[in-house]
Amino acid sequence: MSHRESPPVPPYLVLALGILAVSMASIFIRFAQREASSLVIAAYRLTLATLLILPVAIGRYGHEWKRIGRSDLLWMLLSGVFLALHFVTWITSLEYTTVASSVVLVSLSPVFVAIAAPLFLREAISLRTALGILLALVGSGMVGLSDACTGSPLRCELGGSRSLIGNLLALAGAVMVAGYFMIGRRVRGRFSLPVYIAIVYGTAAVVCLLIVAAARLPVLGYTPMTYVWLSLVAIFPQLIGHSSFNWALRYLPTAVVTVTTLGEPIGSTILAYLILGEIPGWIKLLGGGLILSGITIVSREGASA
Template identity: 50%
Template sequence: MEKRSRKIIPFFVLLLGILAISTASILIRFAQREVPSLVIAAYRLGIATLLLFPLGWKRKYTANLKGKDWVWLVLGGFFLACHFAAWITSLEHTTVASSVVLVTTTPLWVALLSPLVLHEKPGSSVWLGLIMAMVGSIWIGLQGNCAFEGMSISCLMGDSIQKRDYLVGNLLALSGALFASGYMLVGRYFRPRISLLPYITIVYGVAAVCLLGFVGIAHQRLWPYSGRALIILVALAIGPQILGHSAFNWALRFLPASFVTLGLLGEPVGTMILASLFLAELPTWGEIVGGGIILAGIYLASRSTLSTPN
């Protein structure tokens, strides 16, 4: 009984992480009124690193790290930076529906790569839960952007979106999913070997430096912005990044990467709830159905993972 209780704790931490990252879309929407997307990402990781640095960067934490370990840490930070840069930028070129459909393939890539990279083979229940959650996420992405007429479906693009931009946006969204899966796989490989605080401090710091480089390449300004925007950026760093992403990184020490990444699909459900509360955007029946499918898939996979002996 005690062993089962210890196994349940990572699930609760993962749930808290889902709730925290669900606030990201709301905060980003407010910040984008005056701050470019790449700058938002750079501030998010930069502020998070500065807040974590006093506790997370101590010589005793990194004394035993070897050259190969640093390569993995830098690689994880680079993947995280590329994920944010590619996914957020994709929203400027393609429709929200297309971006959501492609970026929610992250758990699929993790499940496919885990046997090769980590030698973790997801069970049949995890695969079924993964498919259900992805179907629900895709269904949510289609709502409001596609018209359902009988057995047919038609999705429309705005007149301002050119075919070339649409293709670029889709490729960026898919790249964001691939980079996110790389970030999760690196975390699953490395987390059992290092404590949470030094790990996230280093990885977030590397991601922040990379994003600052991306901002420079894009010739976007880092300053000045209003006090309101800065407060939102700080909230984005504390909530979705430090609390949300760190919860996922903590869970990677105890749960398979394929399942932890599956939890990311719970974000659209939390975002729908928060949007209805703070943006007066009530979910449609289609979105509610999609959210129910996602939760059912996560529940199915969690039961399988919880019952698997360590």
Template identity: 45%
Template sequence: MENSEKPPINPYLAVILSVGAISFGSIFTRLASAPPLVIAFYRMGFTLLIIAPFALSRSGRAELRRVAGRDLVAALTAGLFLALHFWSWITSLEYTSIASSTVLVTMQPLFVVTLGFLFLKEKFGPKTLTGAALALTGSVLVGMGDFRIGGEALLGDILAFSGAFFIAFYFLLGRNLRGKLSLFPYVFLVYGTAAAFLLVFTLCARIPLYPYPPLDWLWFLALAVIPTIGGHTVSNWALRYVKTMVVSVSILGEPVGASILAYLIFGEIPGSLQLLGGLVIISGIYLFLATARDEEARK
């Protein structure tokens, strides 16, 4: 198993870099004019095409052929949850602000810490959990200055929070599978399943797959390369070396990066609570990652 070997790079650093890449997801999505399901489908479709040569190498094909039974069901289920996550979260950006959407969708540690303890027996010390709670508190502060109750904004908030539930299950299933599969065969199987489900959802909704403006295709490709391969795929790599909650809590940094980018690109000005919350999130993530790494080193 790969997690018994020394990783080629520090997995905690990789997680931090992946969060920076994921922060671009809401920006590229907002810039595209296509419907949410179409954006989600092409995001996964382009990603699948890019990673296919690596996943379908001789060793990759052999590994994929060996996947069967419970592991195959788990991988397909992870793909379904990833498809539901992208559908609900991308749709939420049509109804609420980037800050609100990213804050709510990154609340998945609420689900991960509970489900990880129940199903994967993942445990953390008090100091580590304090860091997680601090980061979570910062997320609430970021959102408090932006949440708008009622009408379309409330629907957007509900969709974003649903996305947090779906991504939590995706990460938990991935933590177990990444101990058995190498990176590219795993993500090829999961991303392929997600793309297939998103295609079915799109066709059932009678949404056309084309034509769309040339710039939209650029944003589809950017979504595949930066937040999906540079973000989600790197996070999947790290799952073999770190606990699910390490990745989950680190992603609480996404609202900070997304809010900064939203200000620079769309002029969405963060309020004082959002700025304070950003500092609290960064402090909490630093405390969490530092203590989690020390706990792993002592084992």
């Protein structure tokens, strides 16, 4: 890791920009959902991001494409499938539950990676990691139940709750992106970032477009403002946000970057309160705090392993 190099701009400033960019995702998606379906939004996000990064991947890193082996290609294609399913489930969750619940629950991906690591990566779970997983799971239960409870916390109606469906979709999104991260850990280091994400994003875009076609959803005919929201989803959270985190890894320890990205649920919740008027209850705040604490423990342990 070359984080000792002198950066051209302060890395923490870039991290702050990245957090702000990814925190805007749920807000942009909410506005786009006024006219476009969640599946179409996912397809646009990945397709536009792929079209923007592909010229760089081909123009500056064309030599890398010739040395992509069959095994690596298959892994990257599978990673793209996981990424597509992540966006399909998570973006759809925003139709059913609050921004706070959705972004906090989908942030559980490091926990699911830690759970799956002993099986797929043969990495042992430490006692601190187990504690982090437990805290995060308890917190996710609290967040999930808080949306299904009306009035007293002891009076919950789980059956037919739209919020519960949304929370389960967000959890599914966390599982899917965990698969994406685990494959990335296996393959990413052998290729430059533009080449890797061009293949993965491109695959995810194709999967989403096929799903949209199968569902016979319209991809054109929206108002100009909807196209603006769709473009902003692709540019800010997908390209600027994630690229900022990857850039910061060159100058800062992995643990610092990983834990800093946990500011996304906080930023999204604040923006949802200011823009959408969504006020999280005390149960959700407490559960979200447990989730973020658990993820922090898991991320630090994973980074130091």
